[in-house]
Amino acid sequence: MNILLNGQEMTTQATSLSELLEEQGYGTAKVATAVNGTLAPASMRHEHKITDGDQIEIVAPMQGG
Amino acid sequence: MTIKFYDDEISSRLLIGTALYPSPAIMLEAIKASKAEIVTVSLRRESGTEQAGQNFWSFIKDSGAKVLPNTAGCKSVKEAVTTAHMAREIFETPWVKLEVIGEDDSLQPDVFGLVEAARILSEDGFQVFPYTTEDLVVAEKLISAGCEILMPWGAPIGSGRGLNNIYGLRSLRAHFPNIPLIVDAGIGLPSHAAAAMELGYDAVLLNTAVAKAGDPVLMAKAFALAIESGLQCYQADPIEKRDMAAPSTPVAGLPFWNQDHA
Numbered sequence: 001m002n003i004l005l006n007g008q009e010m011t012t013q014a015t016s017l018s019e020l021l022e023e024q025g026y027g028t029a030k031v032a033t034a035v036n037g038t039l040a041p042a043s044m045r046h047e048h049k050i051t052d053g054d055q056i057e058i059v060a061p062m063q064g065g
Numbered sequence: 066m067t068i069k070f071y072d073d074e075i076s077s078r079l080l081i082g083t084a085l086y087p088s089p090a091i092m093l094e095a096i097k098a099s100k101a102e103i104v105t106v107s108l109r110r111e112s113g114t115e116q117a118g119q120n121f122w123s124f125i126k127d128s129g130a131k132v133l134p135n136t137a138g139c140k141s142v143k144e145a146v147t148t149a150h151m152a153r154e155i156f157e158t159p160w161v162k163l164e165v166i167g168e169d170d171s172l173q174p175d176v177f178g179l180v181e182a183a184r185i186l187s188e189d190g191f192q193v194f195p196y197t198t199e200d201l202v203v204a205e206k207l208i209s210a211g212c213e214i215l216m217p218w219g220a221p222i223g224s225g226r227g228l229n230n231i232y233g234l235r236s237l238r239a240h241f242p243n244i245p246l247i248v249d250a251g252i253g254l255p256s257h258a259a260a261a262m263e264l265g266y267d268a269v270l271l272n273t274a275v276a277k278a279g280d281p282v283l284m285a286k287a288f289a290l291a292i293e294s295g296l297q298c299y300q301a302d303p304i305e306k307r308d309m310a311a312p313s314t315p316v317a318g319l320p321f322w323n324q325d326h327a
Binding site: 006007021024025026029030031032033034037038039041042057058059060061062063064065 | 082083084085086092105106107108109110111112113114116117118119121122125134135137143144147150151152154155156222223272273
């Protein structure tokens with residue numbers, strides 16, 4: 001399945017958002033996720049199915065002004 | 066004297082950013098020296114292999130400060146709203162420093178998008194700190210949208226120009242005497258921050274002026290002093306300006322005085 005992860009095209013074997021996080025090595029990192037421009041809550045990542053062409057953002061706390 | 070930001074009583078009138086410091090250790094020292102209780106933070110794409118954000122987050126937790134997540138860099142209502150949703154989940158706070166940027170050179174807020182995003186987020190339970198201009202009509206619309214705080218710019222972000230429109234900022238203060246007003250952005254010197262407080266502003270939010278100073282920790286102390294000074298000045302009710310001199314030393318009893326002095 002081809003997706004856009006943080007702006008980069010990639011192929012994944014993951015079928016859910018939680019599987020994608022595991023596959024990409026996020027482990028227990030404090031991150032938030034959005035799929036196709038909408039928040040995908042952490043509590044729903046197991047149920048959140050990934051489909052071909054999804055645009056997925058994975059973000060973490062960062063310096064800000 | 067404390068100030069209330071939504072449901073929270075805050076003592077420090079300085080809110081400080083966490084970007085651009087020479088190192089995380091200096092950032093922490095500067096935050097401590099500034100006596101700020103609130104720090105601004107952001108969200109950025111995280112790599113599964115590098116996980117740079119995790120280290121940053123541990124530093125911020127060590128600071129003990131309350132976090133005010135921003136939507137910096139967002140150029141549309143949808144981007145800003147989704148970023149706010151992600152920030153609420155990750156930082157576990159209803160606070161959001163709402164930025165919808167309308168122009169790249171000045172980083173001027175898109176006030177139309179700002180009002181729309183503020184309404185959406187306020188209705189969704191967010192406590193919005195809107196980064197806006199000093200425009201009175203926009204301010205009124207932001208308040209109608211649910212904002213209980215306004216954050217007009219002093220000057221473009223990172224410019225260090227100080228207060229570009231003192232008249233406009235003074236007008237805003239006069240029109241909204243009961244709304245907490247925070248000058249956000251453009252501050253370069255402690256005297257700029259003091260001037261904002263002398264206008265009756267409730268707080269100042271800055272980042273670059275401290276982080277990019279030659280000695281950020283010392284500059285953080287300087288800002289803390291200036292803001293406290295400006296606040297006490299406003300509370301002390303300063304004198305009005307006048308065009309002509311008025312002697313401070315009593316004239317009555319002046320030696321050598323005669324009719325020619327009159």
